[in-house]
Amino acid sequence: QQKVQQSPESLIVPEGGMASLNCTFSDRNSQYFWWYRQHSGEGPKALMSIFSNGDKKEGRFTAHLNKASLYVSLHIKDSQPSDSALYFCAVNNYAQGLTFGLGTRVSVFP
C-alpha cells in the first residue's frame, strides 16, 4: 500500500519569500506525481504534474523529482497572499491510482 508523507505540516512565509514543500513516497513503481492546492471552502485543484527526474518549472512554481530517493518537492518563489492554502502531494501508479499526502498548510503574510 502506497504511503505518501509530506513535511512540514505547516509553513509561514513572508510575502515575496520562498516556500519549500517536501514529499516522500514508498512505492518504487510510482510513475506520476502531482501537486494540488486547496483554498478554504473549495475543492483541491491541480497545480502541476511531473513524471521525469529533475526539475519542472511553471511560472513561480518549481517541482523537483528524484525517483531513486522516493522524493518530490515543490518550491514557490515570490510567494503571494493568494498562495495561502493547503498543498497536497499526490502520487500515481496504475495499480493503486492516486494516493494523497495529508498536506502542508502554507500561510503567506504581507
Added chain:
Amino acid sequence: DAGVTQTPRHEVAEKGQTIILKCEPVSGHNDLFWYRQTKIQGLELLSYFRSKSLMEDGGAFKDRFKAEMLNSSFSTLKIQPTEPKDSAVYLCASSLDWAYAEQFFGPGTRLTVL
C-alpha cells in the same frame, strides 16, 4: 465548460438518518471518484467508477456508504445510517483516465452529523 458540481454544499443530519449527496462530473470524463476529507485522515477514497462501472467500493467504508452512477453525468453517495464520526467534507472528482490524468474536484459537501 462547467466543472464538477456538488449538491448540497452543506448538510446537517441527525444520527441514524439517511443522507444522499449528489455529483455531476465534467462532461466527457470517464472516471468518477468520491473522497472523504478530514484533518486527521486527509483525503480517503470511498468509491471509484470507470465508465459507470464500480471499480472500488471503499473497503472499510462499504457497510454504510453506497455510491451509484445512474448515468455518465450523475452520481450519488448515500450514507445510511449516519453516525457522528461521518462528519467531514465529501468531495467528488472526475478525470479522463484513472492513472495519469488530472482529477478535477468539486467544491465538496460539508456534512455535520449530530
